[in-house]
Amino acid sequence: MSQWIGTANQGYSPYAIEELRRLLPEVKVSQLVAGEIFRFDTVLTEEETVATIQNNRPTFLRHMQPIDESIPLRGDADDLQALSEYIRGAGSVLSDKHVSIHVRKAKSTSFSYSTADTKGALDAVLGNLNAELVFQQPDFIIAIFAGESTLDVGIGKPSDMLSDWPGGAVRFQREEGQISRAKFKLLEAEREFGLNYASYRRALDVGAAPGGWTSLLLERGLQVTAIDPGDMHPSLQGHPSLTYLKKNASDVKFERGKFDLLVCDMSWSPMQMCRLVLDLEPALAPHATAVVTVKLMHKKPLQTIREVKERLSTSFIIEQSRQLFHNREEITLHLIKK
Ligand SMILES: C[S@@+](CC[C@H](N)C(=O)[O-])C[C@H]1O[C@@H](n2cnc3c(N)ncnc32)[C@H](O)[C@@H]1O
Incomplete structure (x- = not known):
């Protein structure tokens, strides 16, 4: 069994879900952000899911992140504490590695910390693990999705998440005099x-x-x-x-x-x-x-x-x-x- 958060371009998640249903056995889906972000559960392990999706790359699934832990949100400072404790316990794989932290938040979440605050708190934990927080070319990503009532956290390689950008939202710098988007x-x-x-x-x-x-x-x-x-x-x-x-x-x-x-x-x-x-x-x-x-x-x-x-x-x-x-x-x- 493995649990994931999938992301598609706005309005296209139904097609990403349809592709996943054709690809993976017994997929169960629930919506997190309408038309865009959804949770999917499959009977396959994380490794099997990654291998299946990488070998048959869907058109509309832009990003996926494993849910290794769902931390119930309380809406106060304990949330950041609980997240730090989880990473401290689960983070041995991150030792001596370059690590990026991706934070995405649903509009209705009760997680009140900014991305900068979250990274700041986890940076201390990474320091203890001898891991280095980086913005580009990480070995591993800690992907955090703050939903309505839980923090869904997963650790994985960029290729396992299909992207090294949060939610697969690749950003480029707009240049002076650029002709068109x-x-x-x-x-x-x-x-x-x-x-x-x-x-x-x-x-x-x-x-x-x-x-x-x-x-x-x-x-x-x-x-x-x-x-x-x-x-x-x-x-x-x-x-x-x-x-x-x-x-x-x-x-x-x-x-x-x-x-x-x-x-x-x-x-x-x-x-x-x-x-x-x-x-x-x-x-x-x-x-x-x-x-x-x-x-x-x-x-x-x-x-x-x-x-x-x-x-x-x-x-x-x-x-x-x-x-x-x-x-x-x-x-x-x-x-x-x-
Ligand atoms: C979305 S725009 C292209 C934008 C362009 N890639 C850019 O980076 O600026 C589409 C263009 O296709 C052109 N177009 C549509 N039908 C065409 C055709 N039969 N032959 C040549 N150009 C065509 C339109 O005139 C329009 O300028």
Whole structure:
């Protein structure tokens, strides 16, 4: 038996739960934050659950944390004391390790301490365990979810929680002059799919305007061909590595095998997107990478995703299908040309 807290993007937890029910035996679910955070219990052990989910990574489950202990909340200083005592007792695995502490709180919780106060209290315990509190690249995470009446606490490796960010909410610094928030999607895709855009040479950006994705690829040193009937941001005009085609993507043709990276972020129906990507496929080199967003336009996302994967799999290997933290009503696919 193991108990977990699962997190999806706001409004998408029903789909994450549906995916988990298909994946794990005898899943029992209760809601913690409507549409977003839920508890799930399974008959599998923690190790079995992690292995099953890592081998069949769901699209909508953004983060999971084990519940090793549920501490009843009293709403006073004893709560922090009880948490410290639990970590002191259970924390031998943390000895000599780099440890991060993630705190998330439901709106209705009676746990009254801030994240800073909680970390401050646990830092002393970590000191006694000879563990070091770090903000990045921890060996272990202490994940704390303060619900209405309990503190649910779990200790695990970042990979076992599917993310090294609290709740899988990956944050990037907004830069001066950043063209669009869309840039964060492509940055997150690079991180989550283990890509390195700088390792590619020529990219085709379909649905490129106003140019957030294009600007990132240019920063990474790629030659970029951007297609969009809409205007690109003035800051990109005249960039020596940019070719901008102010056109509908269905009206362009390229020489065979020209690009080793395709990125596509059109706000279009999924099936039209598939047709367009498949039409452009000859312009990609063998084993080229594609990063493509899929709009979830109607009420059956799991079916839409299944259909899109089926269509694209004629020419691409579907490496990953994920709703990233920066995706709104969409998901992102990582594809490799066959
Ligand atoms: C969400 S925006 C893209 C944002 C962009 N990734 C960025 O980082 O700034 C979607 C774009 O797709 C473009 N688009 C929609 N249909 C298209 C088509 N058939 N051919 C080319 N571009 C298209 C729209 O004009 C729009 O600019």
